[in-house]
Amino acid sequence: MITIDLSDRVAVVTGGSSGIGLACVERFLEAGAAVAFCGRDQARLDAARDKLQQKYPQARLLAHACNVLDAEEVGAFADAVRSHFGRTDMLINNAGQGRVSTFATTTDDAWREELELKYFSLLRPTRAFLPMLREARGSIVCTNSLLALQPEPHMVATSSARAGVVSLTKSLATELAPDGVRVNSILVGLIESGQWRRRHAEQAREGQSWEDYTGELARKKGIPLGRLGLPDEAAQAIFFLATPMSSYTTGSHIDVSGGLAKHV
Structure with a gap:
């Protein structure tokens, strides 16, 4: 197994109290990184933090309640990370969920909510942490879905928004490359x-x-x-893209769908 020492690095994970996000937190802790993670549910955050501290007694860990759609809360999270750790090297934009609805059943308000969730759960953390990422010449990884390339009619709004995130990831990768900041994503299937x-x-x-x-x-x-798939299998792909293991990769995405992908 390839190992990497991240003891001088800081990783930030949104949506980090469960699922793929929590698996990411563990991967970074195992590699020696300091990790800050956020979520909206304080009780779930506290439970995840306590469990992680028991499993990794030496962990440098910060759990912070934050709604990634709230610019002030995201800014406060970034300030807390800088105050606590002094830097950010890797940002994992992982917050978000899917909406089950067809075109006929998706209202205008539902479209707006879904587009805001998929875009601003990525845009707001990226804006808030970008100054530190530029200082560190760091990386951004976005958890996206295979729906971006293989839309499902019963998830029409989510599929459309996910497709936009593929384009946004590519645009950010191009714009931030001169600053040494890499931007990539994974496309998950059923996890x-x-x-x-x-x-x-x-x-x-x-x-x-x-x-x-x-x-x-x-x-x-x-x-x-x-x-x-298992959350850890998605986390391993994120870990690869976030770390120097993929130092010559930007504007790309990794398929994590068990072979379901037909267009990657």
């Missing part, structure tokens, strides 16, 4: 999450295990590897 666990509890046949339920789901979706 195990609390949402899928809840669906299993609600939809599974009597006695149907999690493995059988997700295996059946993967077959229906046409995932060649025959299963859902």
